[in-house]
Amino acid sequence: MHVEEWLQSIPAVWVCVIVGVVIGLESLGIPLPGEVVLVSAALLSAQHAVSPVWVGVCASAGAIIGDSIGYAIGRKGGQPMFDRLGRRFPKHFGPAHIARAQAAFDRWGVWAVFFGRFIALLRILAGPLAGALRMPYWRFLVANVLGGIVWAGGTTAVIYYLGIVAERWLKGFSWVGLVAAALCGVGTTLYLKRRAARAHAVEHEGETALLP
Incomplete structure (x- = not known):
């Protein structure tokens, strides 16, 4: 189920x-699909299943509170915490990920x-x-808020209005819209996969070059 x-x-x-x-747990430092959940909820709001205002408010609150708790945890744990996380969860907190973030x-x-x-x-x-x-x-709080x-608010608004426009457009041009959406989706997927593969190859070459 999607x-x-x-x-x-x-x-x-x-x-x-x-x-x-x-979103709060993701901001706290737990790798969860926060953006996917936000986009899905915003699409639901375009179908009038939920209020886009409340989606944006709850997403903003989760992001701000989660980041603030994450800040407190990081301030207490320091670098040793990231070292431990890197050993236990190298896919998300490996040295290369931490180095890029730093x-x-x-x-x-x-x-x-x-x-x-x-x-x-x-x-x-x-x-x-x-x-x-x-x-x-x-300073962290200002940037965080x-x-x-x-x-959160921008993503919700953009997805909501795109959903409304797409729904109206598809009503008038149903089969054309479906074909265009399918082609656009396939093209976007292929493009993103190619970029991800290229980035992975570059990263792998960089790591190989650093090896003695």
Whole structure:
């Protein structure tokens, strides 16, 4: 069962709660599909199954609260915590992942927290890493709140209006719309797979070059 189908089977209020909880846990540092859940809930709102306002509010609250808890955990655990996580969960917290996240913080500073909300890797690590690096909490909080609201509210609004437009368009051009959507979906999937494979190959070459 897809995420959207599962969300359709539960009451609207619980959809909003699940969105907030999943995004909050992801922001805290647990690798969960927060963005997938948010997009699915926003699509449901375009079908009038749930309020887009409440989806955006709950998603924003989950992002802000989760990142804040992650900050506290990272500040207490420090670098040793990431070392332990890297040994236990190398796929998500391996040295290469942590190094890339730290490089983003070194380059962008507090903006890494704001823009990290839009990047899968930093979305999980931004809070704990900011705490471990002893970023002043007030600076973290400002970037965290702004990033959470812009990401959650913006994603919900964009997906909601795209869903409304797509629904109206498909009513007038049903078969044309279905063919175009299918072709677009296949093309996008192939493009993303090619980019992911290319990025993986480059990363693998870089790791190989670092070996003695």
